[in-house]
Amino acid sequence: MVEDCLLKMTGICKAFPGVKALQDVDFSVKYGQTHALMGENGAGKSTLIKVLTGIYQKDAGEIVFDAESIAPTDAAQSQHMGISTIYQELNLAPCLSVAENIFIGREPKKYGLIDWKTIESRARSILGDMGVTGVNVSRPLNEHSVAIQQMAAIARALSLDAKLLVMDEPTSSLSETEAGLLFDVIRRVKARGSSVIFISHKMSEVFEICDTATILRDGCLVGEYPMADLTKLKMVSLMIGRDATSVLHRKKEVSRGLDDRELVLKARGLSRAHRTKEIDIDIAGGQILGVAGLLGSGRTELARILFGDEICDGGEIEIAGAAAHLRTPRDAIRLGVGFCSEDRKAEGVFPHMSVMENMTAGILGELSAGGVLSRKAQMQVAQTYIDKLGIKTSGPDQRMGELSGGNQQKVLLARWLCKKPVLMILDEPMRGIDLGAKSEIEDIIADLAGKGVAVLMISSEMEELIRSCDKIVVLSEGRKAGQLTAREISEERIVQMLAHGSHPGQEAVHAK
Secondary structure, three states, rough: HHEEEEEEEEEEEEEOOEEEEEEEEEEEEEOEEEEEEEEEOOOHHHHHHHOOOOOOOOOOEEEEEEEEEOOOOHHHHHHHHEEEHHHHHHOOOOOEEEEEHHHHHOOOEEOOOEOOHHHHHHHHHHHHHHOOOOOOOEEHHHHHHHHHHHHHHHHHHHHHOEEEEEOOOOOOOHHHHHHHHHHHHHHHHHHHOOEEEEEEEEEEEEEEEOOEEEEEEEEEEEEEEEHHHOOOOHHHHHHOOOOOOOHHHHHHHHOOOOOHHOOOEEEEEEEEEEEEEEEEEEOOOOOOOEEOOOOOOOOHHHHHOOOOOOOOOEEEEEEEEEEEOOHHHHHHHHOOOOEOOOOHHHHHOOOOOEHHHHHHHOOOOOOEEEEEEEHHHHHHHHHHHHHHOOOOOHHHOOOOOOOHHHHHHHHHHHHHOOOOOEEEEEOOOOOOOOOOOHHHHHHHHHHHHHHHEEEEEEOHHHHHHHHHHEEEEEOOOOOEEEEEEEOOOOHHHHHHHHHHHOOOOOOOOOOO
C-alpha cells in the first residue's frame, strides 16, 4: 500500500550518452524497514540512489517521499528532506573531532562562539542512543577505527532527523565484530521508525539485516521479494539472469606441475617494523598464491614490500631468478611487477579521465613517437582490452567515474596487462563487486596465470581464495602461520591456522 511507504519511486528512467542506465524502474521502501537494493555492478543501483539524492536528475518518473512528491536538485536538498546517504568511502573530515563531524555546519553557539561543551554532550547522547558508548568524541576522527567513523556518519544523519538512511557497502572495510556493531545500530535506527536502504555484495549480511530485497538487472527492475522467500542461490540467479549454481560452487581445479616450474618470486625473511616478521613465500610462473589473514595480519604490508612501496628492514627478494632491490614502485615495475591496490578510489582510479586514459596511463611512452602521443594507438589498445575483458562501457572516451566498480577493476587490470607483467599483485581484487563480476574477474586472473604470469592474491573472503588459488599462505600477527596446497585448501583449515597463529617459539600450524 502507498500509505505504508516512506519512499515510492515510480517509472524512473535515466540515460547517459549511449547507455540506458535505468528503464522504467519502480522502487519503494516502507516505514521502519531495512530494504536491500541488489544487482550486479552496472545494474543501476548507484544511478537509482543518485537520482533519489539529487546528484542525477531523472529523465522520467515520479518520486514520492513521506507522502510528498519531490524532485531534489542536489544532495543538500535531499538531506534537508530527510534522506541521508552513507557511502563506502566516508564523506567526513578526518582531522576534525567526532563531535565536530556530527554537527559540522550546525554547531550550537553561545554568546556568538561555538559551544564545545554542548556539542560534545549532544554527540555522546546521540551515540549513546545508538548503543555506542565509551567514544572520546573530542578526539580527531582519524584516530578512531573505521567502525567508529561509520557510527559518526550515522549519528550525523540522525542528528539531521533523517527518515531514510542509504548505506552503500557500509561494511567493506569492517571486521566481523565491527560489522556486528553496525547491524545493532541499524536495528536501533529501524526501531525508532527510520528506514534503511542497504546496498551490499555480501549475501550473508543482506539475509541477516534486511526485510525485503529489490533486484535490478541491466537497468531494469527484476522484482521485489521478501527475504523469507529468497535463498542465496535464487537471489544470485535473479541478479545474473541465469542459474548461479556454477558461480557459487566453483572451486579451483588442481593445477599439475606448477611447483616444478621456475620460480618468478622467491622471498625470504621479509620483515618490516612490527608489521611483517620473517615471511617466506615462493610463486612459480602460472601459479596463483592466495594470502589469507585477518585485518592487521600484515597482508597489505607484504604486498607493498613486494611492490617497493615499503622498504623491508630485513630479508631478500628474487624476481625471475635475479636479486631485486626494491626501493620504489618504479624499481618493481621495471622488473615486471604489477599491483592493484585494495583502495581502488584513492590509489587506482582517475575518475574524471576517460577509460582509455586510465587504461593506457602506464604505457604512454610506448604509444608516442617523437614525444607526441598517438591517440589512434591509444584508442586501439583501449578497444582491444575493452573487448577482451568484456568491459561494459559506452566506449573508450567514457569517464572512468561513470563505470561500475567491477568494470573499473577490469580497467585497472587492463592497465597492467598492457605492461605484460611477470608478477601480478592483487590486493582485494573483488572488494565491493557482485558475484557475477567476481566470476568474470576470477576468469581474467585465471587466464593471466594460464599465460605464465605469477599471481599473488590477497582477499578477506575465504571463498574467493578457495575458488581461485593453487596454494594459500596464512598470515597471523605479521607472521606466516602456515601454507596449504590446492588439495589441502578448505575453509576449515584456513580458520584453524588463523585461530592458532604463529608466535615466537612456536611451530606454525601445518595441514595434515
